[in-house]
Amino acid sequence: MARLNDDAQWIVLMGFVVSFSLFFLAIVLNQSVVVGQTTAEAVSEFPKDDIRSVRDVIIQSVFLDDSGTTLNRTHVQNEIQRLSLSRQGSTVNFSSNAIAGYTNVYIHYNNGVTIYNETWTY
Amino acid sequence: MVNSCGQLFTIEGIAASLIILMTAYIVVNNTSVYTPGDTHISNMQLEVMGSDALRMMDTSSNGTYGKTPLQTIIEQGDSDTFSTMFLNIVNNRTGTTRDTIQFRANVTYLMQPDYQTVNSTIFSNSSQSLIEGDHAVRVSEWVIVDKTPKDFPECPGMLSACSGKHAVLVEVLLWRD
Numbered sequence: 001m002a003r004l005n006d007d008a009q010w011i012v013l014m015g016f017v018v019s020f021s022l023f024f025l026a027i028v029l030n031q032s033v034v035v036g037q038t039t040a041e042a043v044s045e046f047p048k049d050d051i052r053s054v055r056d057v058i059i060q061s062v063f064l065d066d067s068g069t070t071l072n073r074t075h076v077q078n079e080i081q082r083l084s085l086s087r088q089g090s091t092v093n094f095s096s097n098a099i100a101g102y103t104n105v106y107i108h109y110n111n112g113v114t115i116y117n118e119t120w121t122y
Numbered sequence: 123m124v125n126s127c128g129q130l131f132t133i134e135g136i137a138a139s140l141i142i143l144m145t146a147y148i149v150v151n152n153t154s155v156y157t158p159g160d161t162h163i164s165n166m167q168l169e170v171m172g173s174d175a176l177r178m179m180d181t182s183s184n185g186t187y188g189k190t191p192l193q194t195i196i197e198q199g200d201s202d203t204f205s206t207m208f209l210n211i212v213n214n215r216t217g218t219t220r221d222t223i224q225f226r227a228n229v230t231y232l233m234q235p236d237y238q239t240v241n242s243t244i245f246s247n248s249s250q251s252l253i254e255g256d257h258a259v260r261v262s263e264w265v266i267v268d269k270t271p272k273d274f275p276e277c278p279g280m281l282s283a284c285s286g287k288h289a290v291l292v293e294v295l296l297w298r299d
Binding site for chain 2: 008011015022029033040041043054064071072075076078083
């Protein structure tokens with residue numbers, strides 16, 4: 001090679017710039033697909049409906065009549081704890097105490113990944 | 123001697139081929155290929171729809187105080203009404219064609235008389251049964267019923283133990299056929 005022709009280097013340079021920018025755009029688009037999937041995974045993983053449902057039924061159970069031989073509240077609350085553990089794999093704990101005319105209901109939910117605590121007052 | 127003219131055209135050719143490759147990559151990558159890993163997305167939507175349906179069934183009509191349809195269904199062991207109602211809610215679509223979601227519902231409760239043993243019975247089924255390859259999701263709803271449902275076998279003969287309110291868990295597996 002006696003003499004290197006170095007004309008029009010700009011064209012080469014622009015070629016590289018364009019190809020690299022397209023490469024990075026491709027990476028961004030590629031990641032955006034994965035984002036949709038991990039979002040769906042996270043939504044499926046989070047026990048939103050389990051927590052809402054068990055919270056509802058615990059609050060309902062607080063108002064049950066516990067007198068006589070039927071022992072409604074005792075039975076229902078025992079059933080909530082046992083069925084949560086065996087069917088949803090979650091530990092559910094709750095207690096209530098009355099302070100100065102108000103009653104606090106402490107609700108605790110733990111399925112090993114998600115922990116939820118609430119104090120519900122009426 | 124090798125002629126070294128026209129190197130610029132060679133380099134330009136390489137650059138152009140890179141651009142073409144990248145464009146092809148982007149186009150192919152963006153046409154959605156539905157891999158098994160992506161079923162999370164439709165599973166999530168199915169799960170949301172199922173729990174919404176159960177929640178609707180566990181809401182008394184017009185927001186009045188009283189028994190919800192789901193409570194009545196469980197107390198009477200009315201699996202036909204459950205099936206009709208549930209399929210109606212989940213399969214309704216805009217337009218006249220209906221969706222093809224199938225389900226299998228279980229009711230789980232504590233057995234009489236000592237309330238220690240957990241028992242689960244199949245409560246209601248849709249027309250198709252769950253076969254291998256169906257991606258089913260599970261939704262559940264708590265219901266407090268006034269008595270242990272009449273279809274549950276250990277109840278007869280222990281009428282006193284059957285009375286009173288009990289919490290049962292309604293679990294539904296649902297999948298798109």
